[in-house]
Amino acid sequence: MIGIVGYGAYVPHYRIKAEEIARTWGEDGWRIIKGLGVQEKSVPDLDEDTATMAVESARNAVVHAGIKGKSIGAVFVGSESHPYAVKPTATIVAEAVGATPHLTAADFEFACKAGTTAIQCCMGMVSSGMVEYGLAIGADTAQGRPGDALEYTASAGAGSFIIGKKNAVAEILGTYSYTTDTPDFWRRPSADFPSHGGRFTGEPAYFKHVVNASKGLMEKMKIGPEDVDYVVFHQPNAKFPRHAAKILGIDSKKLEPGLLTPLIGNTYSGASMLGLAAVLDVAKPGQHVLVTSFGSGAGSDSFLIKIKDEIEEKRSRLVPVMNYVNNKEYLDYALYVKHRKKLKSL
Amino acid sequence: MLGSPSSWRRIPERYGLIGSRCETCKTNYFPSRQICPVCRRRGKIVEKAYTGKGKIYSFTKVNVPPAGFEIEAPYMLAIIELDEGPKLTAQVVDCEERDVKIGLPVRMVFRKIQESGREGLIHYGFKFALSK
């Protein structure tokens, strides 16, 4: 049995409202909020980056799991905003959770799905007996070009999952991935902001991969949409996951507990991880969760997860996702620009 | 701080709040000490990991920061009294001046302390946030 032994979330304290971004660019805020379904998004503080958020979520996960840092044999950090081009984020996290030096560590990169791929790698290493526990993290401080549609959603957050065999709060019953070479979204090394294929990001990218990975997993596990109690999809906005659920014949009510984008924006590599964490915060033993990530480029990892009795015992050690979501302070656009260092001179 | 080896040696202290304790007189120290100033040669110094919980002992608002911290101003700087006894000075994040009061409980958070320009190293370590 391979499962989630502990998990942790982190969302920065600051927010900017979609309305405030729209006001700055002279756009119709109400139309954008309705179109994307995103009311506000999280903004990291000046001294926060992918490494600091990964550490905060990982420390929460270690406490929740009730394990010693030294028992973690692998740390993988998935992100598209690693602070260094050369020098791993994973070593910073490993040191900060006290896992060093007897472990392996690496950074993963696959747009928004690098964190779920890290979970899969930890599953393989745990089941083969290579490590006792693996720590998989998805974290990002996403950047959108000022004035671009992405600016309304690109936000910051992190989710950490400790994979192991003992005292799991949820069992991972199976996983399935769907991957093709699809150029829907990219950033060259020298570019500050990503480019995207506009409408092209929907049908042949997000929907094709999310739907096929979810279908493939359900076929592999011999289950139907009616057998799952909660569904978490990658959430670049609120519209895409709801539409994917519709295509798959899944009741959109099953999506709501794990749909955080309307409140915190698109946390990229953190998105499906935080969505799953929010579901685990409220799920009951015996319930089933379907999680499907999406990374541009493109691919999706899908997981079927069954909640175990241990989830109730460990709940007192948890910092719930909603504590972070509800604990916030708003910035105006000027302060937001300072926070994201969008001016070259900063 | 800027030199790589000196910064690297302080990683356990800055990341994990690792200090020391004198077993002879039961005094906790942060940052760590090689010799107990009370017991001198009779002191027995061991490593001590702090929980990161404490309270605001004193605080001030920094409007004119030292070089390298200009963009962060204004910010709150506090003397934190750790639950285990030692006091240290650190920035208090995610708060406004009106939120900070003497005696309020705080917890350690992991943040960037300083960046050596756009091409140099990023130095990480502890700061504090009000406990919620």
Ligand SMILES: [Zn+2]
């Ligand atoms: Zn002594």
